[in-house]
Amino acid sequence: xxxxxxxxxxxxxxxxxxxxxxxxxxxxxxxxxxxxxxxxxxxxxxxxxxxxxxxxxxxxxxxxxxxxxxxxxxxxxxxxxxxxxxxxxxxxxxxxxxxxxxxxxxxxxxxxxxxxxxxxxxxxxxxxxxxxxxxxxxxxxxxxxxxxxxxxxxxxxxxxxxxxxxxxxxxxxxxxxxxxxxxxxxxxxxxxxxxxxxxxxxxxxxxxxxxxxxxxxxxxxxxxxxxxxxxxxxxxxxxxxxxxxxxxxxxxxxxxxxxxxxxxxxxxxxxxxxxxxxxxxxxxxxxxxxxxxxxxxxxxxxxxxxxxxxxxxxxxxxxxxxxxxxxxxxxxxxxxxxxxxxxxxxxxxxxxxxxxxxxxxxxxxxxxxxxxxxxxxxxxxxxxxxxxxxxxxxxxxxxxxxxxxxxxxxxxxxxxxxxxxxxxxxxxxxxxxxxxxxxxxxxxxxxxx
Numbered sequence: 162x163x164x165x166x167x168x169x170x171x172x173x174x175x176x177x178x179x180x181x182x183x184x185x186x187x188x189x190x191x192x193x194x195x196x197x198x199x200x201x202x203x204x205x206x207x208x209x210x211x212x213x214x215x216x217x218x219x220x221x222x223x224x225x226x227x228x229x230x231x232x233x234x235x236x237x238x239x240x241x242x243x244x245x246x247x248x249x250x251x252x253x254x255x256x257x258x259x260x261x262x263x264x265x266x267x268x269x270x271x272x273x274x275x276x277x278x279x280x281x282x283x284x285x286x287x288x289x290x291x292x293x294x295x296x297x298x299x300x301x302x303x304x305x306x307x308x309x310x311x312x313x314x315x316x317x318x319x320x321x322x323x324x325x326x327x328x329x330x331x332x333x334x335x336x337x338x339x340x341x342x343x344x345x346x347x348x349x350x351x352x353x354x355x356x357x358x359x360x361x362x363x364x365x366x367x368x369x370x371x372x373x374x375x376x377x378x379x380x381x382x383x384x385x386x387x388x389x390x391x392x393x394x395x396x397x398x399x400x401x402x403x404x405x406x407x408x409x410x411x412x413x414x415x416x417x418x419x420x421x422x423x424x425x426x427x428x429x430x431x432x433x434x435x436x437x438x439x440x441x442x443x444x445x446x447x448x449x450x451x452x453x454x455x456x457x458x459x460x461x462x463x464x465x466x467x468x469x470x471x472x473x474x475x476x477x478x479x480x481x482x483x484x485x486x487x488x489x490x491x492x493x494x495x496x497x498x499x500x501x502x503x504x505x506x507x508x509x510x511x512x513x514x515x516x517x518x519x520x521x522x523x524x525x526x527x528x529x530x531x532x533x534x535x536x537x538x539x540x541x542x543x544x545x546x547x548x549x550x551x552x553x554x555x556x557x558x559x560x561x562x563x564x565x566x567x568x569x570x571x572x573x574x575x576x577x578x579x580x581x582x583x584x585x586x587x588x589x590x591x592x593x594x595x596x597x598x599x600x601x602x603x604x605x606x607x608x609x610x
Contacts, residue, residue: 167197167209167210167211167213168211169198169209169210169211170195170196170197170198170209170210170211171195173196173198173210174192174195174196174198177196184196189222191567197209197559198210200212201229201230202217202228202229202230203228203229203230204228204229204230204574204576205217205228205229205574205576205577205581206229207229207564213562214562215559215562215563215564216562216563216564216577216581216584216585217229217564217574218558218563218564218565218566218571218572218573218585219564219565219566219572220572220574221439222410222434222566223378223410223413223434223435223525223572224433224434224435224437224439225435225439225574226413226435226483226487226495226524226572226574226575227438227483227486227487227574227575227576228574228575228576228577229439231438231439231482231483231486233482233483233485233486234438234439234479234482234483236482237438237478237479237481237482238438238440238475238478238479238482240478241254241474241475241478242475244474245474246473246474246475247469247470247473247474247475248474251472252472252474252477254474254477254478254481255274255472255474255477257477257481258274258436258477258480258481258484259272259274261481261484261485262432262436262444262446262484263446265416265417265418266417266418266420266421266430266446267417267421268426268427268447268448269430269446269447269448270447270448270449270452271446271447271448271449271452271453272432272444272445272446272447272452273444273445273446273452273455273466273471274442274443274444274471274472274476274477275442275443275444275445275466275468275471276441276442276443276468276470276471276476277307277433277441277442277443278306278307278407278409278410278431278432278433278434278443279306279307279308279309279443280307280443280468281307281409281431281432281433281443281444281445282306282307282309282312282372282405282407282409282431283307283309283312284445284455284464284466285370285372285405285429285430285431285445285447286298286309286311286312286369286370286372286405287464288403288429288445288447288451288452288454288455288464289369289370289403289405289428289429290369290370291454291463291464292369292403292451292454292463293369293370293401293402293403294369295366295367295368295369296345296367296369297345297346297347297364297367297368297369298311298312298345298346298347298368298369298370298371298372299346299347299348299349299360299361299364299368299370299371299372299402300312300314300315300346300347300348300349300371300372300373301348301349301350301351301372301373301374301377301380301538302315302318302323302329302348302349302350302351302537302538302539303315303316303317303318303351303377303379303380303538303541303542304316304351304372304374304377304379304380304407304538305374305377305378305379306372306374306407306409306431307409310334310338310339310342311342311345311346312372313334313335313338314331314332314333314334314338314342314343314346314348315329315330315331315332315334315346315348316334316379317332317334318330318332318348319542320539320542323539326350326353326356326539327356328356328360329348329349329350330348331343331344331346331347331348332348345367347360347361347364347368349361349371349393350537350538350539351377351380351383351385351389351537351538352383352385352386352389352536352537353389353537354386354388354389354391354392354393355392357389357392357393357396358392358393358395358396361393361396361397361400361402362396362399362400365396365399365400365402368400368402369402369403370402370403370404370405370429371393371397371402371403371404371405372405372407373385373390373393373404373405373406373407373425373427374406374407374408374410374411375390375406375408375411375419375420375422375423375425376411376414376419376521376522376525377538378410378411378525378527378568378570379538379568380535380537380538380541381520381527381529381534381535381541382520382521382522382525382526382527382570383520383534383535383536383537383538383541384423384522385423385425387423387424390423390424390425391424394425394426403428403429403451404425404426404427404428404429405427405428405429405430405431406419406420406425406427406429406430406431407431408420408430408431408432409431409432409433409434409443410433410434411525412432412433412434412435412436413434413435413523413524413525413572414522414523414524414525415492415496415523416487416488416489416492418430427447428447428448428451429445429446429447429451430444430445430446430447431443431444431445432444432445432446435483435484435487436480436483436484437476437479437480437483438476438479438480438481438482438483438484439479439483440475440476440479440480441470441476442476442480445466486575487575491575492523494575495523495524495573495574495575496522496523496524498524498573498577498579498582499521499522499523499524499525499526499573501582502526502571502573502582502585502586503519503521503526505582505586505589506519506526506528506586506589507519509586509589509590509593510593513593513594513596513597515593515596515597516530516531516532517529517530517531517532517550517593518531518532518533518534519534520534520535521570524572524573524574525570525571525572525573526570526571526572527568527569527570527571528551528554528569528571528589529541529543529547529551529569530543530546530547530548530550530551530569531547550596551567551568551569552567553592553595553596554569554589554592555567555569557588557591557592557595558588558592561584561588561591563584563585563588571585
């Protein structure tokens with residue numbers, strides 16, 4: 162975005178060209194035409210190298226639920242760093258965070274810490290394989306679960322290769338993905354309960370697990386319906402297939418997480434992001450008998466799990482301070498802010514007559530350049546006109562001092578105040594007025610028709 166390019170960020174980006182492929186250290190970094198380099202963050206705001214301040218609606222991909230430099234986390238980590246950053250031996254800090262998480266989530270009797278959400282999903286799948294003796298998994302079309310071959314299948318499929326509605330194709334994520342990986346994955350469409358149940362029954366003999374994000378962000382924050390979750394869970398129980406709930410992102414949707422909110426009863430959970438307080442973390446949790454797969458009792462564990470930095474005291478201490486501050490009242494306040502913002506955006510859309518809609522729940526929301534909220538991944542996929550409209554939204558927000566994800570997704574954090582919500586909704590109204598002056602996205606295309 163040209164308007165966001167400034168001298169200091171441009172210089173940093175030029176340096177980056179010499180050491181990083183395409184000048185970025187992560188594929189998720191926006192660079193149009195160059196990346197914006199952040200100098201510091203405090204509360205709900207960040208400041209770039211040139212001293213410009215932005216309201217942060219990105220939150221490092223939703224991880225910073227208590228904002229930047231959250232004082233309890235800063236204090237806890239400062240105390241810990243003087244004691245040491247990592248040890249080969251356990252520390253009490255990992256006990257405290259594990260006890261807090263197990264106490265909040267019904268059915269999560271035991272857990273293990275890793276360093277990323279990707280690792281959490283990976284080890285959950287490995288656990289399901291070891292328990293069932295089967296290798297195949299089922300997953301939702303378009304859902305993101307990290308960088309692990311099997312759960313990347315059908316992550317970015319499109320009209321040219323995703324197959325028919327009743328039996329979605331399993332599509333490679335990258336060139337060279339082994340056929341053996343693709344063939345191990347059964348792809349389900351979210352909220353098509355009859356088709357999902359039929360596919361699970363047909364492939365049950367080879368399925369170890371069904372991996373479910375109850376509100377996948379890359380599908381546009383579309384929530385799984387009660388009948389879909391009930392059908393999938395019933396089919397899994399009938400056939401001895403484990404349910405893995407990926408709440409790496411959506412654990413922020415309530416004090417007990419999103420599965421509890423929607424009535425899903427997983428065998429295993431994958432957690433991350435907010436439970437680390439801004440530091441690298443992941444966790445695999447589940448029922449005691451399921452988690453026993455990781456135990457060594459007179460011999461090797463069925464699934465050996467370790468890592469040099471797993472359960473490191475910095476992440477454990479930061480995570481505990483962060484989660485301890487997330488009381489039921491804190492979650493209720495975040496949800497109230499989210500409800501107010503979604504309502505304000507929908508009111509502005511209705512007044513404009515333009516084909517936009519808003520999805521999401523609790524502290525998460527996403528704007529779509531579509532006249533009606535999508536019901537599944539296939540409806541959520543954007544046309545070029547819709548993508549262009551969201552790109553203009555992101556650019557206009559940035560010009561007004563608001564950072565959001567390039568998808569049109571926003572997340573709220575506890576330091577935000579009513580004035581911040583008003584700033585967001587006012588900026589969106591201005592954007593809609595500008596879209597009206599320039600014609601906006603075509604109504605039929607934007608509605609997905």
